[in-house]
Amino acid sequence: MPAQILVIEDEPGIVDFLERGLRAHGFEVRAAPDGETGADAALNEQIDLVLLDMMLPGRSGLEVLHDLRRSKPELPVIVLTARGEVEDRVTGLDAGAVDYIVKPFSIHELAARIRAQLRVAANVPATTLAAGDIHVNMLTREVHRGGELVRLSATEFDLLVYLMRNRAQVLSRDRILKVVWGYDHDPGTNVVDVYIGYLRRKLRRGGQEAPIVTVRSVGYRFDASGD
Helix, strand or coil, rough: CCEEEEEEEHHHHHHHHHHHHHHCCCCCEEEEECHHHHHHHHHCCCCEEEEEEECCCCHHHHHHHHHHHHCCCCCEEEEECCCCCCCHHHHHHCCCCCCEECCCCCHHHHHHHHHHHHHHHHCCCCCEEECCCEECCCCCCCEECCCCCCCCHHHHHHHHHHHHHHCCCCCHHHHHHHHHHCCCCCCCHHHHHHHHHHCCCCCHHEECCCEEEEHHHHHHHHCCCCC
């Protein structure tokens, strides 16, 4: 599958240049015109790398970068900016950017840098999962929603991780049963539905329901947008 690149940039001419140029290099590209929209897309969609302008309407690129480093630290971010002073580069890199490119730039060089960062990311095991306001630490096996700790059993944790890793996909009960419990098809068990119920209750916070959608007659889908 082509790598999914998110461009957070408010200049239409630059967005068009990046979309055409990067697609020619085999990437899938989507764009967000401001910091708020861009941060939401980066946190809730399947994105492999972000190209981030620092001068954005709404929220600054630096604010977006801080959010991404806190909630999705495994996601590589390359900063694109017209500001090339050493202090600006240091600020961006210290905030968590993996690379820093000053406008104007060569699309061929940018594509090469993207490929380099994607190779690095592919060799680094993910230690966190994030979708919406739900954050999972794979090392400590802790789950937070909206900054509040959610206490899960070992099976509930494994079920949540499987749903989040396959978010936006409809997962059948049989598939969940096989992956999480290691069972073959068993039409007599409702263990999946029972544990989905446990997860929903524990993830319910401040009037917000758990982002686990029932797909009638099929199974379940994790959807942080609540669609």
